[in-house]
Amino acid sequence: MPRKPKDRLLKIAPVGELKNHQSKKFMIQRADRQTEAFLIQKDGRHYAYLNLCRHWTVGLDFDGNEFFSEDGEWLVCKNHGAVYNPVTGGCEGGPCGGAPLYRVPLVEKEGFIYADVENVDWVES
Numbered sequence: 001m002p003r004k005p006k007d008r009l010l011k012i013a014p015v016g017e018l019k020n021h022q023s024k025k026f027m028i029q030r031a032d033r034q035t036e037a038f039l040i041q042k043d044g045r046h047y048a049y050l051n052l053c054r055h056w057t058v059g060l061d062f063d064g065n066e067f068f069s070e071d072g073e074w075l076v077c078k079n080h081g082a083v084y085n086p087v088t089g090g091c092e093g094g095p096c097g098g099a100p101l102y103r104v105p106l107v108e109k110e111g112f113i114y115a116d117v118e119n120v121d122w123v124e125s
């Protein structure tokens, strides 16, 4: 069934829920499956990505909802240590081989953060 226009935005969290370097996981419904994603806050700004490493197609966090390095500067895959830039999603080191995380565009509206699910950079694997 085609999505209605109002389904484009998926409410994730109220603005202010996440503190610096905190994260919140959420599920995005696709036509044939659900895909996990995560919202992060860094230095007062929010970013979101699919929870899929670019080394293997598995979650970065071992289900622990911990994505940041100890110093809060990087997103780190707990599997083999791939390192991503939290602002751009770019691969900065480790076995991700230069491939960035899949970005989930965000919209901030009326005090809430929404995922723009129609414009997610979907992985097709």
Ligand code: FES
Binding pocket: 053, 054, 055, 056, 057, 058, 060, 077, 078, 079, 080, 081, 082, 094, 095, 096
């Ligand atoms: S699965 Fe992420 S570094 Fe290997």
